[in-house]
Amino acid sequence: MLDHLGDAAGAAPALLGCRLVRTGDGPRRVGVIVETEAYPPDDPACHAYGGRTARNAAMFGPAGSAYVYRIHRSTCLNVVTGPAGSGQAVLIRAIEPLEGLDVMRAARELATVGNAIPDGTALTNGPGKLCQALDVGLEHDGVPLIRRRAPRSASASPSAGVLYLMPALDRPDVACSPRIGISRARDAPLRFFVPGNPYVSGRPRRAS
DNA sequence: ATGTCGATTCCCT
């Protein structure tokens, strides 16, 4: 549920099944969250670990706001959790697309010039991929993702899409594993996913 | 001014 954003480790599994919506510019794009990772404040792998900087400032905002950052050529979307100032968030790692598949595909193709046309689960089965599919960018850093009502059309710019979260319709099964791609705190079981869902991204390293 | 380092993705073996 969206009212359980009190801490990253609790919010990460609770966000599974919630829907991520982009609207306001063209056809609605909707996906169900099927994979997340928690980054608690005391975690060495958390971007907020070591203090506030220009890049991670949004992570110290109120729970329910977005923290967006770039890595290499990719953009990643997080949901801020906990008391404002605590510096914690949940990374959205994968969604299963529900609406606006054609627009998502077009956005992916546009963003990956010269690469293969994204088909099947490659459309949204990774944190950078889903941001491409929904056109999530740095302009969303710090914006509120939780809204009482459907967002009004008038945000800052009429042509800019609005990004927000909707509660889960049904509670999905939840599985847990170590997180992917990090070098510190590699064993912490803070990755959550819907077991068997084809849009869940690559498995974490096997246990040695 | 310069060096390091990724919460990634894609391509290859």
Added chain:
DNA sequence: GGGAATCGACATA
């Protein structure tokens, strides 16, 4: 399962 691509943020001088 490994490595390159590639670039901005950050730390150090």
